Amino acid sequence: MKEKLPDLVVITDVCLCQYTDHGHCGVVKGDTIDNDASLDLIARTALSHARAGADMVAPSDMMDGRVAEIREILDENNFSQIPIMSYAAKYCSAYYGPFRSAADSAPKFGDRRTYQMDPANALEAIREVTMDIEEGADIIMVKPALAYLDIICRVREEIDLPLAAYNVSGEFSMIKAAEKMGWIDGSKVMMETLTAIKRAGADMILTYFAIEAAQVLRS
Numbered sequence: 001m002k003e004k005l006p007d008l009v010v011i012t013d014v015c016l017c018q019y020t021d022h023g024h025c026g027v028v029k030g031d032t033i034d035n036d037a038s039l040d041l042i043a044r045t046a047l048s049h050a051r052a053g054a055d056m057v058a059p060s061d062m063m064d065g066r067v068a069e070i071r072e073i074l075d076e077n078n079f080s081q082i083p084i085m086s087y088a089a090k091y092c093s094a095y096y097g098p099f100r101s102a103a104d105s106a107p108k109f110g111d112r113r114t115y116q117m118d119p120a121n122a123l124e125a126i127r128e129v130t131m132d133i134e135e136g137a138d139i140i141m142v143k144p145a146l147a148y149l150d151i152i153c154r155v156r157e158e159i160d161l162p163l164a165a166y167n168v169s170g171e172f173s174m175i176k177a178a179e180k181m182g183w184i185d186g187s188k189v190m191m192e193t194l195t196a197i198k199r200a201g202a203d204m205i206l207t208y209f210a211i212e213a214a215q216v217l218r219s
């Protein structure tokens with residue numbers, strides 16, 4: 001991508017679940033996830049992305065300590081200019097369903113509850129975000145977006161770093177499905193949803209609607 005379109009900003013998702021047969025985001029020992037054993041692999045994965053031309057790396061694994069580890073390895077290898085966008089408050093959500101079936105990345109056993117956050121917990125989001133900022137994150141992210149607008153709003157009030165929100169596959173698919181059924185005006189609901197995420201405090205939105213929304217904004 002960088003060879004063909006050098007001006008395109010490429011941000012890469014850094015995680016291990018794409019490369020593990022069990023589908024977990026970290027190293028598995030027995031039937032638990034070994035947080036600390038995962039850090040070196042995650043950092044080296046981020047370095048490989050930077051070497052391949054990524055303009056920014058975005059760790060999505062939710063292991064504690066990975067932002068610091070990535071910052072260190074990037075700095076040691078002359079990539080101190082590469083920013084880190086951290087999936088800082090990532091909830092254990094059923095809204096990831098369509099992506100998981102498309103990417104075949106659902107964990108083969110257990111779930112991601114031990115490292116992703118409990119949807120009922122709001123205070124932990126502030127803790128996770130603060131920790132990632134202390135470790136050197138440049139942009140922090142809340143994921144998913146729509147059922148977590150209050151979290152976006154709270155994080156916005158607490159911190160002054162750029163804040164991203166991830167409008168995930170389930171949020172996208174529900175609008176697409178309802179539009180297909182003739183129940184809603186898909187384009188209008190898309191824009192209303194993206195506006196709500198922005199209004200809640202997101203500076204940037206990661207969304208499968210990107211092209212469609214850009215077309216509406218340009219028209």
Ligand SMILES: [Zn+2]
Nearest residue numbers: 015017025061
């Ligand atoms: Zn993962």
